[in-house]
Amino acid sequence: MIKRLPLYFILLLGFNISTILAQGHLISGTVVDANGVPLPGVTVLEKDTSNGVVSGLDGNYILTTSSSNIELVFSYLGFDTKTIEIQGKRYMDVILEENIESLEEVQVVAFQKQKKNSVIGSINTIKPSELKQPTSNLTASFAGRLAGVISYQRSGEPGADNAEFFVRGITSFGTSNSPLILIDGLEVSNDDLAKIEPDNIASFSIMKDATATSLYGARGANGVILVTTKEGVKGKAKVSFRYEVAHSSPSQTSDFLNGVEYMELYNRALRLRNPSAPLAFSKNKIESTLRKLNPEIYPDVNWYNELFNDFTLNRKFNLNVNGGGDVAQYYLSASHNNDTGLLKVDPLNNFNNNIDINRSNLRANININLTKTTKISVKFNSQFERYNGPREDAEKIFEKVIEANPVNFPKYYTFDEDSALKFNHTLFGNKGNGGYPNPYAEMVKGYKNRFTSTILSQIQIEQDLDFLTEGLSFRALAAIKSYSRTENKRSFTPFYYGVLETETNFGIENELYQIQEGTEYLNENQTDNKVESNYYYEFVTQYDRLFNSKHQIGGLLVFNFSEALNTISGDSYLANLPSRNMGLSGRATYGYDDRYFGELNFGFNGSEKFAEDYRFGFFPSAGLGWILSNENFFSKRLPFISLFKLKYTYGLVGNDNIASRDDRFFYLSDVNLNEGGRGYSWGYDYENNSNGYNINRYSNPNVTWEVAEKTNYGIELELFGELMIQLDYFTENRNKIYESRPVFPDTAGLTTVVSSNTGKVKSNGFDIALDYNKSFSNDFFITGRGTLTYATNEVVVRNEPQYEYEYLSAVGYHTNQQRGYIAERLFIDQADIDSSPEQFNGLSGSQNTYMPGDIKYKDVNKDGRINELDRVPIGNPDVPEIIYGFGASMNYKNFDFSFFFQGAAKSSFFIKPDKIAPFINERNALRIVTNNNWTENNPDPYAFWPRLSTEIIENNNHDSTWWQKKGDFIRLKNIEFGYTLPRTIFSSNSVNTRMYLTGLNLLSFSDFNLWDIEMAGNGLGYPPQRVFNIGLQINF
Secondary structure, X not given: OHHHXXXXXXXXXXXXXXXXXXXXXXXXXXXXXXXXXXXXXXXXXXXXXXXXXXXXXXXXXXXXXXXOOOEEEEEOOOXXXXXXXXXXXOEOOEEOOEOHHHHHOEEEEOOEXXXXXXXXXOEEEEOHHHHOOOOOOHXXXXXXXXXXXXXXXXXXXXXXXXXXXXXOOOOXXXXXXXXXXXXXXXXXXXXXXXXXXXXXXXXXXXXXOHHHHXXXXXXXXXXXXXXXXXXOOOEEEEEEEEEEEEEEEEOOOOOEOOXXXXXXXXXXXXXXXXXXXXXXXXXXXXXXXXXXXXXXXXOOOOHHHHHEOOOEEEEEEEEEEEEEOOOEEEEEEEEEXXXXXXXXXXXXXXXXXXXXXXXXXXXXXXXXXXOOOEEEEEEEEEEXXXXXXXXXXXXXXXXXXXXXXXXXXXXXXXXXXXXXXXXXXXXXXOOOOOOOXXXXXXXXXXXXXXXXXXEEEEEEEEEEXXXXXXXXXXXXXXXXXXXXXXXXXXXXXXXXXXXXXXXXXXXXXXXXXXXXXXXXXXXXXXXXXXXXXXXXXXXXXEEEEEEOOOEEEEEEEEXXXXXXXXXXXXXXXXXXXXXXXXXXXXXXXXXXXXXXXXXXXXXXXXXOOOXXXXXXXXXXXXXXXXXXXXXXXXXXXXXXXXXXXXXXXXXXXXXOOOOOOOOOOOOXXXXXXXXXXXXXXXXXXXOEEEEEEEEEEOOOOOOOOEEEEEEEEEEEEEEOOOEEEEEEEEEEEEEEEEEEEOXXXXXXXXXXXXXXXXXXXXXXXXXXXXXXXXXXXXXXXXXXXXXEEEEEEEEEEOOOOXXXXXXXXXXXXXXXXXXXXXXXXXXXXHHHHHOOOEEOOOOOOOXXXXXXXXXXXXXXXXXXXXXXXXXXXXXXXXXXXXXXXXXXXXXXXXXXXXXXXXXXXXXXXXXXXXXXXXXXXXXXXEHHHHHOEOOOOOOOOOXXXXXXXXXXXXXXXXXXXXXXXXXXXXXXXXXXXXXXXXXXXXXXXXXXXXXXXXXXXXXXXXXXXXXXXXXXXXXXXXXXXEEEEEEEEEEO
């Protein structure tokens, strides 16, 4: 064929080919990640030149190089840079591996990001994946996982199961100890944090010391929890889907007496106090109940089983998509949770009284690159929740189980279908003239529904100002949070019935009679509304530049303004007025050669709550850091220590949240000009009446900021590149705590208390975090994490009377120190009583009479009588001073396994005897009372329960060491098994599918076994849940 071409054409073709070859080498290919997903925006450069291109949306690239033997450099944010010699190839595909370490080298700090090595402040960051649990409440996962956070969860009720948490413990006896919570820079509530999906979290950080929090000014005095959500990444759309079904049941339930046990013990209790008292329950009733005769005449009701199901099923799903191109990137997410309670529903009702919560969460984060130096970000998050549940909180319904005994009446009566009596309502049981609690009727008599919506919207513009000077940038943010809640309550009045026993010529007959007239319709609706809106504006100028490859200089200047508007039904006018804060803060940082670091911060904050002279406060802080492992003398002698960093910070932080929302504008008095309680009458026959005046609060223009003086000493140590240790020791002196002054005598003529900044508290402790990562092969690796937080405090100054005995004062003790009487034992006999100090006037009066078998207390002050002067600090605080946790994750090929233990120590709680005392108003009893109580035949002076009684014995009801229990425990918080399906079973190699099983609250170890110990003194409420969860996650 060539032979037929004209000679000149052959010469022309040869000339062109030689020209192209002389001009360069053409190479093309596709860049993908480890999953085979194309990566757009990858920079492809000929090494040591500026010749390069960027891969397209499909990951493809085409480049003409200077020769066929050069090297190409492939680089992409978040991935390892790869250099490859092309060796004359014309086509070359490249796989880039994700670089987790490079992403972790950046630390999120106040208002900006810093290189992790240069951070001096005490900041603890946790991977969002470690916060994933088979619950709908993020705060339930905090305990033991976050170094520096004291956290505990007292309830398992859906929708009311938020954990309590404090950064470095409780540091004040003032109004608030809660940390500032920020999601993408916007302040939110504990509820908002609890409802965020872990799948949507990019980073989760705890800021603990002054340099870390001072830039937030008045808002950050109690620490800061900073959450940033995920953003879109350039590339093909990536989809992640998660679906879970959870089997939820109580972690532990209390054990109550059955009908026969109850009647026998009740009769015994009557005779123990009064040997001649008539028995309440006859042998016939006890025997008939034992033989399970007619259950409506001889009921034996297990109220717990009648009210609650053994388990419930909850469901949740999350779907998110992210991707984008050079101009815009997006992250979109939708999730839905359905949580239900354990309450049973009456089949005759046409409404649902069980807890049923449906929560939807929609999120859209969009970044738009207007130019190479200008970027706009918009973030929208909407949370919608529909709650349906009992008219009363489920917590109270659980507490009612003990209030009704099993033998007084059934939950409801049935009637003969052939009878002339017809009913269109439930015949709820009661007895006598009524007035006895019927827990079932209380549970099913009504319902509550609530709709809440929370909308968070923000827009941010970032401008690179390198054209002015290198490293300078500016950004502005405007955000709004809108919250609304509408709650409705409906209920009917139950019809109560009893059984009347009459003796006839034909024997004993039982007849149903009506005790209380009820309604067969729902009564008038009760509505409660709440609307809140928060506006926030932020302007930030940032400077960060490296000089001569050694001098890192940074600066930050922030101005912010916030306003909150509240409309709350029933609240005072002060609570419904707008509240405003503003502040100017700044940071200056210097780093030399990645070895020496210095930092200065300040916050200049204004609050409308204080008078003009005290309205603004200035709060500085400073810190120093030294990375010894970067010194030549250190790295040569100790090469196995890859990081050794010392840190020191000191600073002041202000707090204006020192009183409730009803108690604001301290420089203004609150006077009621129309007080009926202070009225007067006048005239000839005193027929004229006028109301008087009353001062509700005296003005105090000297009220000012509460100030925290914080110091932190820190060490960061990494060994063998596998074990990371972070240890911080901290102190804090909290001054000018706002408190009432109760020492004014009545003769001063004051109508209310006077409050001022007089209190002082000092705190100290340490927190430690251990992280271990070890890869044994490509198929097997282990990661581990452990934390320990110890935080305690001591009251230094408290406005209180001058007590006769030092132990009566709060000074020198923990702010949450518990107080009570020292119980020595139970009285053995009457001679023991006669030879002991009189207790609470129990011998000279009739109200508090006590007998052998009742509690004997210690006469602390040796004055020969037991009274409030013998009440002393006992046990530990009711808030744990130690929280710890440890766990590990292991991956082998496609299998993974993880576990986590959580524990608490140095806390105490009181069993409330008035809540569990048996037989009071004919209530039921815990089984332990049967097994371990004082009797005349077994006068054990250390029995669990004192001498039984059917009436309240005040002597035994005082808080004392008898009822105080240690709150220490350790529990297997969660365990998870997972399996990732091989990609080869799917037609597309980019599909990643994982199935997993999770268990929550499976085991608990403590010395206390009446109920779940984490409930502390709230043991008869809604228990924490033991959860078994199955889940499926698909990524493609």
